[in-house]
Amino acid sequence: MFFRSFFDENLAHMSYLVGCQKTGEAIVIDPARSIESYLKTAKRERLKIVAVAETHIHADFLSGSREIAKHCGATVYVSDEGDENWKYHQVEGVNYTLLTDNCIFKVGHIEFQVMHTAGHTPESISFVLTDIGGGSSHPMGIFTGDFVFVGEIGRPDLLEKAAGVRGSAATGARQMFESVQKFKQLPDFLQVWPAHGAGSACGKSLGAVPMSTVGYEKLNNWALLEENEEKFVETLLSGQSTPPNYFSMMKKLNKIGPPVVNEADITGLETVDEMERFEANTILLDTRRAAEFAKAHCKGAINIPFNQTFTNWAGELIGYEQDIILIAMENKLKAIMESLASIGLDRVVAFIEPSVVLATEKDPESYGEVNVQQLQDILNDDDYYLIDVRNQSEWDAGKIEGATHKPLSQLVNLLDDLPKGKTYLVQCQSGVRSAIATSLMQANGYKDVKNVKGGYIAWKKEKFPVNV
CATH class of the missing domain: 3.40.250.10 (Rhodanese-like domain)
Incomplete structure (x- = not known):
C-alpha cells in the first residue's frame, strides 16, 4: 500500500493519497482545491486516482473533490448522514456514491469502512482503513476528518456561529459525546489521521504532531478521558473562538459544489499601472511584508503579508463580491493566487509589481x-x-x-x-x-x-x- 500525507501550512489542512500498488488505483481523502500535488505524486508512483472521499462538508477550505472527479474521472464518496439541510449537492454532474454508517467500499485491495461520527457536523463520517492487499485482516488506521485531532476534538458550534443554525452547537456537543464513545471502542493500535493540525480554527488547541493512535488519545485527549456527558458538553462549548467570516461561504460552496479551477478565470492576469481604471468595488491587496508596506504604499491599499496567516486574513477581510488587484512580485504570484483560490477568492483581475506602484504613485502613504x-x-x-x-x-x-x-x-x-x-x-x-x-x-x-x-x-x- 502507498500512503502519503499533504499539509497546507496556510490552512493547517491535512489531506491524504492512498494507493493500492497491486492494482495501481488510488484515492484522495479530504482534498484541497489545488490538486497538482496529488496528480504529480500519483504519476510518480504510477498510480491512477480513481476515487476521492470527504469526511464532511468543510468550512475552512474549498474542497478539491469536484476538481479531481472532473480531471481524473474519479468517483466521489461522500456522506448521506445528517438531516436534509446538510446533504451534498456538489456531486451533481460527477460519478458519486453516498455513504452511511458501516458502509464498505474498496479502492483496489484497500478497504474503507464508514463510521458515522456526528458532532462537528451532523453528516461527519470517518474512514477505517484495512490493507487487505497487504495481507492484513485488521484495520491499520482511521481518517477522522474534523472529529478527533491530536489532543483535541472538533468544535460543534460552527453550524450555529458560521451558518446560523440555532441550537445546533449544544446538539452537536451531545452527538460528539456519543461519537467519542464509539471511537473509544476501536483498537488502541489504530493510527489516527486527522484533517487538521495546529493553527486550524476547527478546534480549540490542536496538536502540531501530524498523527496519533487511538490508544494514545485515550490516555491523553481530554475528550476521551471525560466520562460525564454534562461536563463534556460544558467543556467542549466553552472558550470556542469566533469562526472566521469566510467559513459560512465555504460551507455553502462545499455543499453546492465549487467551480473547478479551470472554469474560474484565475489565470492570464493583466499587468496594470493605472489604479484609477478599476471600479470602486475593487480591492488593492498589497502582499509585501508589513515593514516594507509601512515605509511606502499606494493610497487605498490594504496590507496582508503573504505568510502563514495570509489565507485566513484574506478570507476575513475580502468580500467574495470584490475584484482583487494584487501588489506582488511575479515569482510569488502563483502561490498567492493558489492560496486565495483555496478559499474561493477567485476574482483576481490583475497584478502590479511593488516597484511599479512606488514609481508611479505621486504621493505614497506611510505609517x-x-x-x-x-x-x-x-x-x-x-x-x-x-x-x-x-x-x-x-x-x-x-x-x-x-x-x-x-x-x-x-x-x-x-x-x-x-x-x-x-x-x-x-x-x-x-x-x-x-x-x-x-x-x-x-x-x-x-x-x-x-x-x-x-x-x-x-x-x-x-x-x-x-x-x-
Missing part, C-alpha cells in the same frame, strides 16, 4: 510605529486613542487600561464609532494583526494612525499594568 515605552508615556494624552484589535478571548484574558476593543475581523464596520481628530494607536498581541489593521484604517480614510510595536506581549514583558 509609523510606537513602542510600548512610548505608549505608556502618551496613553493618558487625550490626543491619542488606543484600539485593541485582538479577539474576544484575548481581550477577556487581559487588556491595556484605556484601550477600546475593536476586533480586526469587525474593524471596518466599527470605524464610524471612532472619535474624530485623534492619532489612533493600534495594538494586538504581537504587532502583526495591528499592522494589517493600520493599513485597513488608512485605506478607509483614517490617515493619522500608528502601529504599536510588540503589542500586548511587549507591554506585559515590561510589567506595565493590565486590566483583567
Whole structure:
C-alpha cells in the first residue's frame, strides 16, 4: 500500500493519497482545491486516482473533490448522514456514491469502512482503513476528518456561529459525546489521521504532531478521558473562538459544489499601472511584508503579508463580491493566487509589481510605529486613542487600561464609532494583526494612525499594568 500525507501550512489542512500498488488505483481523502500535488505524486508512483472521499462538508477550505472527479474521472464518496439541510449537492454532474454508517467500499485491495461520527457536523463520517492487499485482516488506521485531532476534538458550534443554525452547537456537543464513545471502542493500535493540525480554527488547541493512535488519545485527549456527558458538553462549548467570516461561504460552496479551477478565470492576469481604471468595488491587496508596506504604499491599499496567516486574513477581510488587484512580485504570484483560490477568492483581475506602484504613485502613504515605552508615556494624552484589535478571548484574558476593543475581523464596520481628530494607536498581541489593521484604517480614510510595536506581549514583558 502507498500512503502519503499533504499539509497546507496556510490552512493547517491535512489531506491524504492512498494507493493500492497491486492494482495501481488510488484515492484522495479530504482534498484541497489545488490538486497538482496529488496528480504529480500519483504519476510518480504510477498510480491512477480513481476515487476521492470527504469526511464532511468543510468550512475552512474549498474542497478539491469536484476538481479531481472532473480531471481524473474519479468517483466521489461522500456522506448521506445528517438531516436534509446538510446533504451534498456538489456531486451533481460527477460519478458519486453516498455513504452511511458501516458502509464498505474498496479502492483496489484497500478497504474503507464508514463510521458515522456526528458532532462537528451532523453528516461527519470517518474512514477505517484495512490493507487487505497487504495481507492484513485488521484495520491499520482511521481518517477522522474534523472529529478527533491530536489532543483535541472538533468544535460543534460552527453550524450555529458560521451558518446560523440555532441550537445546533449544544446538539452537536451531545452527538460528539456519543461519537467519542464509539471511537473509544476501536483498537488502541489504530493510527489516527486527522484533517487538521495546529493553527486550524476547527478546534480549540490542536496538536502540531501530524498523527496519533487511538490508544494514545485515550490516555491523553481530554475528550476521551471525560466520562460525564454534562461536563463534556460544558467543556467542549466553552472558550470556542469566533469562526472566521469566510467559513459560512465555504460551507455553502462545499455543499453546492465549487467551480473547478479551470472554469474560474484565475489565470492570464493583466499587468496594470493605472489604479484609477478599476471600479470602486475593487480591492488593492498589497502582499509585501508589513515593514516594507509601512515605509511606502499606494493610497487605498490594504496590507496582508503573504505568510502563514495570509489565507485566513484574506478570507476575513475580502468580500467574495470584490475584484482583487494584487501588489506582488511575479515569482510569488502563483502561490498567492493558489492560496486565495483555496478559499474561493477567485476574482483576481490583475497584478502590479511593488516597484511599479512606488514609481508611479505621486504621493505614497506611510505609517509609523510606537513602542510600548512610548505608549505608556502618551496613553493618558487625550490626543491619542488606543484600539485593541485582538479577539474576544484575548481581550477577556487581559487588556491595556484605556484601550477600546475593536476586533480586526469587525474593524471596518466599527470605524464610524471612532472619535474624530485623534492619532489612533493600534495594538494586538504581537504587532502583526495591528499592522494589517493600520493599513485597513488608512485605506478607509483614517490617515493619522500608528502601529504599536510588540503589542500586548511587549507591554506585559515590561510589567506595565493590565486590566483583567
